[in-house]
Amino acid sequence: MKDYGETLLALAESDPNVVVMTAENRAAIRGLPEKLRGRFVDVGICEQTMIGMAAGLALRGRLPVVHALATFLTMRAFEFIRTDVGIAGLPVVLVGGVPGFLSEANGPTHQAIEDVALMRGIPGMQVVCPADGEELAAALPAILASRRPTYVRYHAGAPVTGTHAPFSLGKAEVFGDGFDVAILTYGLLCREALAAKELLAEAGIAARVVNLRSLKPIDETAVLVAARARLVVVVEDHLQTGGLTSILAELLLARGRTARVRSLALAERWFRPALLPAVLEVEGFTGRHIAERAAAWLRMPEA
Amino acid sequence: MTQKTFRLFPVTAEHDELSALALRVREHVVRMATRGGCFVGASLSCADILVHLYKRVLRTGPERVADPDRDYLFLSKGHDVPALYGLLAELGYFPRERLARHLDPADSIYWHPNRGIPGVEFHSGSLGHLLSVAMGVALDVKLRGGPNRVYVVLGDGELDEGSCWEGFLVASALGLDNLVAVIDRNWFQANLRTEELVPLEPLGAKLAAFGWAVRCADGHDFADLDRAFAGLPVVERRPTAVIAETVRGKGLPSLESRADRWFANFSAEEVEALLAELHGIRAAVITSPTLVVR
Numbered sequence: 090m091k092d093y094g095e096t097l098l099a100l101a102e103s104d105p106n107v108v109v110m111t112a113e114n115r116a117a118i119r120g121l122p123e124k125l126r127g128r129f130v131d132v133g134i135c136e137q138t139m140i141g142m143a144a145g146l147a148l149r150g151r152l153p154v155v156h157a158l159a160t161f162l163t164m165r166a167f168e169f170i171r172t173d174v175g176i177a178g179l180p181v182v183l184v185g186g187v188p189g190f191l192s193e194a195n196g197p198t199h200q201a202i203e204d205v206a207l208m209r210g211i212p213g214m215q216v217v218c219p220a221d222g223e224e225l226a227a228a229l230p231a232i233l234a235s236r237r238p239t240y241v242r243y244h245a246g247a248p249v250t251g252t253h254a255p256f257s258l259g260k261a262e263v264f265g266d267g268f269d270v271a272i273l274t275y276g277l278l279c280r281e282a283l284a285a286k287e288l289l290a291e292a293g294i295a296a297r298v299v300n301l302r303s304l305k306p307i308d309e310t311a312v313l314v315a316a317r318a319r320l321v322v323v324v325e326d327h328l329q330t331g332g333l334t335s336i337l338a339e340l341l342l343a344r345g346r347t348a349r350v351r352s353l354a355l356a357e358r359w360f361r362p363a364l365l366p367a368v369l370e371v372e373g374f375t376g377r378h379i380a381e382r383a384a385a386w387l388r389m390p391e392a
Numbered sequence: 393m394t395q396k397t398f399r400l401f402p403v404t405a406e407h408d409e410l411s412a413l414a415l416r417v418r419e420h421v422v423r424m425a426t427r428g429g430c431f432v433g434a435s436l437s438c439a440d441i442l443v444h445l446y447k448r449v450l451r452t453g454p455e456r457v458a459d460p461d462r463d464y465l466f467l468s469k470g471h472d473v474p475a476l477y478g479l480l481a482e483l484g485y486f487p488r489e490r491l492a493r494h495l496d497p498a499d500s501i502y503w504h505p506n507r508g509i510p511g512v513e514f515h516s517g518s519l520g521h522l523l524s525v526a527m528g529v530a531l532d533v534k535l536r537g538g539p540n541r542v543y544v545v546l547g548d549g550e551l552d553e554g555s556c557w558e559g560f561l562v563a564s565a566l567g568l569d570n571l572v573a574v575i576d577r578n579w580f581q582a583n584l585r586t587e588e589l590v591p592l593e594p595l596g597a598k599l600a601a602f603g604w605a606v607r608c609a610d611g612h613d614f615a616d617l618d619r620a621f622a623g624l625p626v627v628e629r630r631p632t633a634v635i636a637e638t639v640r641g642k643g644l645p646s647l648e649s650r651a652d653r654w655f656a657n658f659s660a661e662e663v664e665a666l667l668a669e670l671h672g673i674r675a676a677v678i679t680s681p682t683l684v685v686r
Contacts, residue, residue, distance in 0.1 A: 127535045135558045138524040145528020172518050173525060
């Protein structure tokens with residue numbers, strides 16, 4: 090399987106309009122400068138300038154794929170994204186590194202836990218949150234082909250499943266067909282949600298996991314079918330406000346539906362900085378935690 | 393650099409046509425400054441710069457709006473767009489009659505640039521954006537080996553924005569010598585003089601220290617502007633900055649350098665009086681309580 094850098098390089102080699110940019114964040118694209126030469130642009134630690142330049146390049150027909158840490162990309166440069174890329178609807182791909190829990194021990198300055206809320210709030214902006222490196226690589230060609238502004242919540246972790254369903258914008262991937270519990274999640278936490286599904290099965294609880302790798306556009310059908318479960322659990326390494334919890338609430342409201350929903354997300358706080366396994370443990374987001382919480386919620390009498 | 397007193401209009405024969413055009417542009421600006429108003433002061437300060445760029449410098453025109461080899465002009469200090477709209481209409485980018493629909497919701501000519509209007513390369517209004525957008529265009533031109541030059545007009549007050557200085561650093565690092573920043577140095581922020589609020593001087597030395605080739609000109613003197621834009625790039629591998637000294641409200645002595653004339657909404661009678669003043673007939677007396685500072 091090609092990693093992210095190799096996938097991006099292959100796309101850039103097949104389409105001369107692809108320009109790879111970074112604000113001095115090269116972790117995922119280290120091999121590209123010598124291969125792409127002029128089409129690799131490192132502007133230094135200047136996120137705003139990078140976004141403005143990406144808009145200018147897009148005006149000339151380029152397809153800029155820009156890289157920075159998710160916090161600085163979506164917040165330092167927010168108004169540039171909204172005003173230069175968003176208003177014009179330019180085909181700029183914004184790749185945000187170490188989002189959510191992936192910032193690990195960096196501390197709150199580096200915790201992008203509002204990035205989904207910010208990016209999906211921009212009219213026309215697509216939001217893609219891959220569950221692993223394979224899904225990220227599969228999503229990239231579809232995103233570039235869409236010619237739309239897109240935020241990618243970068244996650245290139247080890248595969249969470251044997252083979253993913255083919256990637257398509259606006260299409261979720263559904264694991265299992267249980268209607269006791271439906272777990273809606275995205276990104277890094279897909280792995281934990283799938284582990285929770287197995288644990289629940291051992292306890293005789295039939296669960297399904299909906300991997301919402303495309304948060305915007307959202308797969309309304311997959312979400313509304315999942316909402317028929319006895320319990321819907323949203324699991325996200327994001328603030329409870331503005332992310333998938335909010336998306337679900339908005340969708341149910343818009344369709345005149347109700348569901349019994351619980352949310353495992355960050356409510357009005359940043360998370361405790363540590364290495365990833367410890368973060369999952371201490372914040373209560375491991376598969377075991379998710380399964381235990383879901384089983385407990387299921388046992389509670391329905392209001 | 394100190395503030396100077398400028399002639400109202402240059403008188404050299406070869407610039408008569410530009411002077412006449414600039415006068416018509418100023419008439420459009422004044423006419424747009426009613427029934428809701430517009431940012432009249434900045435529009436008048438940059439009118440001569442824009443006229444000069446479009447007539448003497450830019451290799452572009454209404455028939456070339458989609459030509460990838462055209463020169464680009466980005467108006468970063470977007471609130472002076474009435475001057476650009478007035479000029480684009482005069483140059484035939486769209487009918488002059490359209491200017492009368494300023495602020496009409498049925499059209500789309502509003503207080504800041506709309507790239508839906510022919511000739512407007514990009515929207516602006518939020519300050520400190522279009523230097524970087526212009527840099528992206530300039531970089532693409534470099535990558536493709538195109539002949540174009542990319543001009544971006546910045547306000548001096550706009551230079552408070554950190555993104556401008558980020559852009560100055562990066563443009564220099566990338567060696568974008570096809571990029572020209574034109575700074576409308578009218579010495580005013582929205583409410584105060586630049587040197588009273590956040591002093592910019594020595595501005596030329598700052599830009600030079602950031603790796604730019606710097607030229608200064610009288611932004612109301614076409615002969616001086618000719619000299620400033622001749623022989624670009626000034627230095628290979630370096631972007632060029634032209635600091636154009638201007639007077640806010642230029643052409644209307646009753647408005648010049650009045651802090652409360654940044655945004656104005658004149659009565660119909662005041663518009664007539666200002667048009668008369670523009671033609672040197674008599675000074676206008678502006679008393680309208682509709683004057684607004686935004």
